[in-house]
Amino acid sequence: MSALFTGWTGALALSTVVIGVAMTFVAYMTWLERKVAARMQNRIGPYEVGFPHGWLQPLADVLKLLVKEDITPRAADPLLYNLGPLLVVVPALVGFAFLPLGKGLAIVDHPYSFLFFTALASLTLLGIFAAGWASNNKYALLSALRMVAMAASYEVPMILALLIPALLAGSFQLTAVVEAQRGLWFIGYPLVGQLAFGIFLLCALAEGNKSPLDILDAESELVAAYNVEYSGIKFALFYAGEYAHTLALCGLAATVFFGGYLGPAFLPGFVWLTGKCVVLFVLILWIRWSLMRMRIDQAIRINWMFLLPASLANLLIAASWVVRD
Amino acid sequence: MAGETLPIVGQTTAPAGGGTLEDIAEEVVRFPGGGIALLRTDALFHWAQKSSMWPLTFGLACCAIEMMATFAGRYDLDRFGMILRPTPRQSDLMIIAGTVTIKMAPRIRTLYDQMAHPKWVISMGSCANSGDHYRNVYSVVPGVDHVIPVDIYVAGCPPTPEALLEGVFALQRKVMEGNRAGA
Amino acid sequence: MPAPEVVAALRTRFSATPFALGVELPATELLTALRALRDAHGYRYYVLGTGTERETAFEVLHAVRNLESGDTLFVKVAVPKDAPEVDSIAFVYAGAEWQEREIWDLFGVGFKAHPDLRRILMPDDYPGHPLRKSFAMDTPWGYRPAPAPEDAS
């Protein structure tokens, strides 16, 4: 099966499929977010656009942003300014290529795919910083500086928390990690699995800048933060990139903690994966739409005082447990 | 208990200006298992602009409180695809809700210029329409059309959320026809 | 309305003439009288500062209150129209800073030794002081056009 995907033509065809599927999946996740948020806030959410329940809303948003005027501020640094959106979207989308959709069905089945995925996850933050710094706007600059503080602190416990499943599965290959969960999902391991997932969830909130930790684009303080100066299709890329990044992290959590495509046979593997990913996404939405935002010093204190020691201890316990048997 | 639902006001059936495919398409061919809609790209883009109109968070006075009530749960402009965007770059509708004063007018002008084309303006409330009872006062601009071109005037002091909803539908119909003052 | 014993005390120490809401003082004694009111009589709460234009002079009023007794006392000072200048009490009551800036902005009454005397409500480069009787209400400026002939009130 993976032989088919070698060579230039295969890769090209595959990447269009991945981007096509991933982009529509991301677009309809924006619809899902507005519907879940509306339900939590005792209102209806998108309804009139695409009459029954606003199913045409993402299409309308994308089309409108396509025909919008594309502004590059005169004072902005043109190279970095236009590179920003790409640097945010491309790593997030490439992440989708690594997630194994079925037994041996991963589009890119690389022995170190796990490491590659986490490395890509931090690349999006580079794009956000480039955009924030290049748009020559004080709000964007402040949010870019905040991003550096957040990324530097929240990457560390995330990587440590992700080491646990790799340790338990004994390999850095995502398909092998999923196979190792055939007996018991890694979330099932008593202390080790749950704590690792909890830490990973908090770091995913910080990376995808969702509410309790969305210090990065705190609208009430820094207007629209790094994408202040972006309009039209460049903003659409940012908007999709942010969702793609969060969904990629949810997909990773689903594969690594909740046994990716494993599940009773009556549904194919990839349906299980997307189902688990969407459930995790709704969990993040639930947290996002009910909690207030933390101050940046509180968020960073929580990270260094609590998350880092907890993930180190967790790693210690997991390592000693693996060495014992 | 506290959560009994309030009567929902405003269109819950498809508004006249489009929503179902039949309204915006020139011709729709239906066959078992699906259908093809033939429409001019112009109508498609106008439909997209109409149904995802992102207003700028920009309230001045009492009308801003009524605008906030319109965005809140009961009248819920999110039903028509309107999310509040804080920056002028990403918004395509500016709702002038309140009295325009001489100190604020240049700010409104800069904000309007920063917005990306195509953009529209709804002047909400009689203070924005004509200056209302402050019309002859030294510090008030009698009507926001002295500052920026306006597409839709919503009367009232303050206009009730239903009146603002009607203004939004009128703007949607205007966008569907494709002409706009603001350009 | 104001407490009689305080008015009496002010009349003995300063040449104060009572009026409906409090006492009227000559401009020179304003600062010392308010400091006495704050320290000796316990009027430590600043209520408001306002100006009034009479035919002959401007009047600057400061209202202070003694929170224990709940009594509000107005101190009024007359300021000549040709040289509208009076001592600022921003260092006695912090609240007076903005109120005095507003009186300067709308009436044109200067305040000596004010920490930051700038316009507060009108645009910084606005000519004239709007609340003066001589100032026409619908004066055009900036985006406000001259009133059309039939529109003039």
Added chain:
Amino acid sequence: MSGGPIEVVEREFGELALNMGPQHPSTHGVLRLILHLSGETVIKAVPVIGYLHRGVEKLSEHLTYDQLAPVYERDDYLAPTANSNAYVLAVERLGAIAVPRRAQWLRAFVSEWQRVSSHLVWLGTLGLDLGGALGGGTTLYMYCFREREKILDFLEELTGTRFHTNFNLIGGARYDLDAAMADKSNALAASVEAALPELWSMSGGNPIFSERTRSVGTISKDLAMGVGVTGPTLRASGIAYDVRKAAPYDAYAELPFDVISRTAGDAEARFQVRMDEIRVSLKLVRSIVDGLPAGPIFARKPLKNPKATKIPSGEVYAAVESPRGELGFHIVSDGSAKPLRLKINAPSFKNLQVVTHILPGGLVADVVATLGSLDPVLGDVDR
């Protein structure tokens, strides 16, 4: 690069002058705040106001006494009846016009309902400040506005308009409260009271909110007295001064209620004071409906010509406890049908002035929390 370098003026080295401009999601209207930041901490805050200055005091020298009440309702647009109530009290005190007891009780009735609706808007915008438009804060804002819509429906049924009710006339009230509306008011009070625990759990109850508001923007007692801060902001700093108790007007002399106060003086104390005040107001509304005296609601002969009311020359100051604090009218009249000079003592104007003293030292996030807790209404500030 394209175009010459943009010359950026930074006054002091290493300091960033950030302009939270008149259009900003969390400045409660058109307040402009120039923050001098070094990194995230605020060194100096310079508020610039006047963007909503509608020259109401100049306008009031050109309109007659009876025409002015609706104009003042547009000043503090979260509690409009408080403005016209204060104005009408001042004119009645100046002109020695008697007001029937029932009208006084009805004025207190509508003022208390609008205090609840104004505190709900404050809680909603505080949620937007702390939670952001794409976060938990919006949920709190939606629930607050859901309760407020019920109050606005009741006011619309009583007076015909949602909040600019034109309820107060010189010498009485314009609308009366019949038995059916009294029952509706009691049912509404019960329904809003039932929703308060839910609002509390979303705000005060959750640790992130109290972490964001504890010891933020603390106003000490003598700073509060010196600047003349009023209302819940003053009572949260330990000074239990309420105009309804200190200088009773309308029906407050005969209504039993307690004045809520805290001593901490920070954003959380102000939050707690306002939340308890909602309960006090709901209790007040019930006791007003129970003890409403019978009788006429307007004592003067019907107004044929608005220019007829002439007030004898003199000077008066009358104050009312609006949701933001002491709202007073200082009227100087020269015996004609128009006031010679009318000064509105706006509570938000004085509450906002304390910002220059308490913001330095905090972070940018504290600026937003402090502004939210002071609840300034810019129409009130700029008049």
